[in-house]
Amino acid sequence: MISIDLIEATAKELMAKAAIEIPDDYLDGLKQAASTEDGDLSSYVLQAMLENYEAAKQDRRAMCGDTGTPRWYVKMGNGTMIEGGPIALEAALRRATAQSTYELPLRPNRVHPLWRTDHNNNIGIGAPEIEYGYEPGGEWIDLITVHKGGLFGTDYRMLFPSDGIEGIKRFYLDCLVAFGKRGLACQPAIIGIGIGGCKDTCMVLGKRAACLRIVGSRNSDPKIASLEDELKELGNSIGMGAMGFVGKNMVIDANIEVGYCHTGGMQMSVHAFCLSSRRAVARVFPDGRVEYRTDPEWFTDYQRRETVEWEPMLEAAE
């Protein structure tokens, strides 16, 4: 049984880590980008960003004043037991979000969509989102918080099978050019691309590809992996850099996730995680151990499974 107090304390720690500490994979990617950037304005911007991450860590203050919309991804093993059950878990995550908003402080971004009511704690109807995943085996719980920013870095298009790769590239470019002008989506960013599913799941896949996969990771399907390389390269040849100034770096990495879709369609979504790629992860064990990391490791073979049954024994034997 995992202690609910430990879950809440860990969740608060994660809220702070996400808001303050830029994950290493993205930081390394951005340093790499800064070393190749030769546009005078865009390379100035990248240097300022690198200084900003340092300032945030030194001062223990949020890296960006817009602290995004905090949300939770929760993953559990098949044998996980939580003290108080799932209702207690959700209450603990809501409390941690509210308290961290006040204590860090975070910007109370969440308001009612119509009445603009602001509880000043990032809590409200459907906020924070809490999404779940499961893994065979294990008695741990993974808590992942993502504070994605940006009103401007997401889009969806219904493509058709005959549009093929050229249709995918076109929508990808349309998105990056639109997101990137004047830098509204705060590039260079990790770009997540969802292909297939239904409209809602396509959006979910793309968002998770952006927020739950790290820089340098590749899809387990080798042909999708090479499309990821190709799209990264394509995005970086637009000639646009940080803030939409002339430059070479729009995309720190391109991550694609797919889902089976209707036979007549090829849904596609594109999501830009911003310069503040805020994610933090911890695994909490029943014996009270807590392990922090920055890689959500969300997309396992199990999450991408294609078959009716999951037969781990068979997999292991292969």
Place this chain on the structure above:
Amino acid sequence: MKLRQIELSTTPSAEDIASLRLGDVVYLNGLVYTAREGVYMRALEQRANIPLELPAESAANFHCSPAATIRKDGSFDLGAVTATASFRFAKWLPEWMAKTGAKLIIGKGGMSSKDYKSYFVPNGAVYLSTVGYGTGALLGRGVENVEAVHWHEELGIAQAMWVIRCSRMGPFLVASDLNGECLFERENAKIAGNLERLYAGTKPATLKRFGETDDRTDEVIG
């Protein structure tokens, strides 16, 4: 090329502003206030009295909501500061400038050169863009003190009018000048030349909905 760095008062003289060039890096000293849709609506549409002496105290309007808390004892805890996109405020800005004498509009993404020419230039004002735009922690370091928070009960923390004393707050980039030139439009024009080559061979949206095309007669499902 190295960018020019300049320190500027938040109540700048006409000469100070005239000397700014596109792409200069600016650090601000003095009082800035935040004002976005909530403040504009309250001051301009509901005609509430602005609780500050403008522009005497400050001619610098920041389009921003800070990551901040008002503590139980009424004091403030302000961490990071980041701008929000300014183009949404074009409908209020001409009246706001006329009323408050704002000379520095600070935000994210800038406005169009049409906006600059039609009401920035006649008011002797320029646009300063934050950098990145996620440099909230650096900007937060430039906050010396929060002098006051107005209208937070009516508008909430994010929309309230924060009055901030800053010392070398920055960096900002000069994104418009007194000729009404726009830094972002200049850069977009340079990039546009490359797009045709890059788009060659790609397949446009099959449905061609309005938005995917800008010609209504082009829509496949009309």
